[in-house]
Amino acid sequence: MAARLTALPGIRAVALGGSRARGTHRPDSDWDLGLYYRGAPDVAALTALASEVQGSPAEVAVPGGWGPWVDGGAWLRVDGVPVDWILRDLDRVEAVWADCREGRFEVGVQPGHPLGFWSPAYPGEVALGRMIADPQKELTALQGEVRNYPEPLRTALTDAAWEAEFSVAAARKSAPGGDRLHVSLCLSRAFGILAQSLHAHHRTWCLNEKGAAAAAAALPDTPERYTERIDEALRGLDEEAVELAAELVRDVRSACGG
Template identity: 75%
Template sequence: MASRLVSVPGVRAVSLGGSRARGTHRPDSDWDLGVYYRGVPDVAALTALACEVQGSPAQVAGPGGWGRWVDGGAWLRVDGTAVDWILRDLDRVEAVWSDCRAGRYEVGVQPGHPLGFWSPAYPGEIALCHVLADPHGVLTALRRETADYPEPLRTALMDASWEAQFLVEAARKSSPAGDALHVALCLSRAFGILAQSLHAHHRVWCLNEKGALASAAALPDAPADFAARVGEVVRELDPAAVERASELVRNVRSALAPGGAEGGGTGG
């Protein structure tokens, strides 16, 4: 399938991503194919290929069809197996990678990403992927580059933990009034930021919210029982839960402080 995809005008490379690339998949996990293009890919040709491999009518969302960050693609069933094509604009990916190396990142609003789409996911996807088809060598070169987690990005994402404390303070004001929605949103985002900061501290790419808590909890400098304590907070959302959230924020920010232990590697 990957070799057929790179024959489509505009498509430059195809990768295997997601849990199957990382070896954390279940038997029923989807197969995620990153379809990297330049310019405007031939959506009609992609649709024709999708219909052929699925053996039935299929739809392909072109660039931007699934939102600014996820971009577009297709959800297919091939021989009873879920196969997702996920479009990625190489020019944009390379621009984001340049920003990350300079310590700059964005968090964009994106359907399906309740904590937002963190732009470092783009280079993280490449760092953790298996290259399936790359006739021009562009994805292979990027994969070599992203094997080294940029120190400026690490610093920026660790510094982002300040917002977690700010959000806890906001939740502390809303909780006595019973404003459960505001408290839940504040604390959920606070914990999402802590997960990003902990991953960056250990130079581990964090791609999205799914599995991020368990992955962060397994990192060496995560507070003891991190995942369980987060679970207790988000189940209750009362003033006492806000105080427990505040303690967790202090624990993580202490681990991120200069002089704390440093992790290594790019997996996760």
């Protein structure tokens, strides 16, 4: 499938991503294929191939069809197995990588990412992916670069933990009034930021919110009972929970040298 994809106009490389690339998948996990393109991919040709491999009509979302960061692609079932095609603009990925090397990143609003899409996920996907088809070796060359975590990005993401403290302070104002929605959003945001900071501190790519807390807990020097304390705070969503979250933020910032 990857070989046929790279034969289509615009598709420069195909990489296996997600849990299957990292070896953390379950038997029922999807197969995530990153389709790296330049220019405008031929959506009609992609749709025709998707329909052929699926054995039934398929729909391919055009670039931007799934939002500003996830881009587009298709959700397919091939021989009963879920296979996701995920479009990635290689020029944009390279531009984000250039920003990361300078310590710059964005957090964009994106459906499916309740804590926002953190732009370093683009180079992170390349770093953790497995090349399947890369005729021009463009993505392979980029992978060689992104496996060296940039020190300016490490500093920027660990410093971003200040916002976790700010979010907990906002929750502290809402907890006495019983505004559980606002408290839950503030604490969830804080915990998502902590996961990014802990990963960056150890020069490890954090791609999204799914599994981020457990992955952060497995890193060296992460505060004790990290995930348990997160769970307790999110179950409580009261003044006591906010103070528990504040303590965890302080412990993480201390672990990251901040």
